[in-house]
Amino acid sequence: MLKIKVSNLTNGRYDYDFEGKISDINISDPYEGNYKTKAVLNKFDNQIILDATTDIVANLVCDRCTKEFQSIITSRYRMIYLFIQNINDSENEKIDIIYLHPETDKIDLSEDVRDYALLALPMKKLCSENCKGLCPKCGKNLNDGPCDCHDEKIDPRWEPLQKLIVKNKLN
Numbered sequence: 001m002l003k004i005k006v007s008n009l010t011n012g013r014y015d016y017d018f019e020g021k022i023s024d025i026n027i028s029d030p031y032e033g034n035y036k037t038k039a040v041l042n043k044f045d046n047q048i049i050l051d052a053t054t055d056i057v058a059n060l061v062c063d064r065c066t067k068e069f070q071s072i073i074t075s076r077y078r079m080i081y082l083f084i085q086n087i088n089d090s091e092n093e094k095i096d097i098i099y100l101h102p103e104t105d106k107i108d109l110s111e112d113v114r115d116y117a118l119l120a121l122p123m124k125k126l127c128s129e130n131c132k133g134l135c136p137k138c139g140k141n142l143n144d145g146p147c148d149c150h151d152e153k154i155d156p157r158w159e160p161l162q163k164l165i166v167k168n169k170l171n
């Protein structure tokens with residue numbers, strides 16, 4: 001599980017590799033399969049600084065061509081854990097600091113890994129940077145090749161000029 005034992009941990013740097021089913025940390029759609037989290041923990045006298053990097057495969061739909069595609073989404077975060085005797089819960093929410101009682105045995109990364117993985121999902125989903133999208137006329141996926149409507153396309157800015165030329169020819 002995504003937990004690190006911190007009791008009796010001496011000061012220094014520790015590296016961890018985690019892998020498990022995403023359902024174990026409450027992640028589902030559009031993610032699938034396993035999560036892989038690398039955690040670097042730096043322990044000091046009264047605090048822990050933790051950097052976590054998580055890779056999970058996501059099933060996404062391209063905004064341009066509506067094709068389904070898979071992408072590995074990487075999310076990163078840094079969390080600071082402070083050991084203090086009297087923990088006041090209300091302070092916990094403003095910044096990424098978690099207060100730990102000095103007797104704390106383990107820290108659980110699951111919720112943070114989940115939250116940051118969900119935040120890492122792209123707003124704009126593209127199957128590739130240069131996805132050509134669908135033809136607005138016939139709906140064909142232009143990544144599979146050009147469609148037949150191609151020649152009829154007239155840049156609307158030239159339309160008045162074209163009409164003028166036709167008119168002049170008629171005169």
Ligand SMILES: [Zn+2]
Nearest residue numbers: 062065127131
């Ligand atoms: Zn696309």
Ligand SMILES: [Zn+2]
Nearest residue numbers: 135138147149
């Ligand atoms: Zn077309």
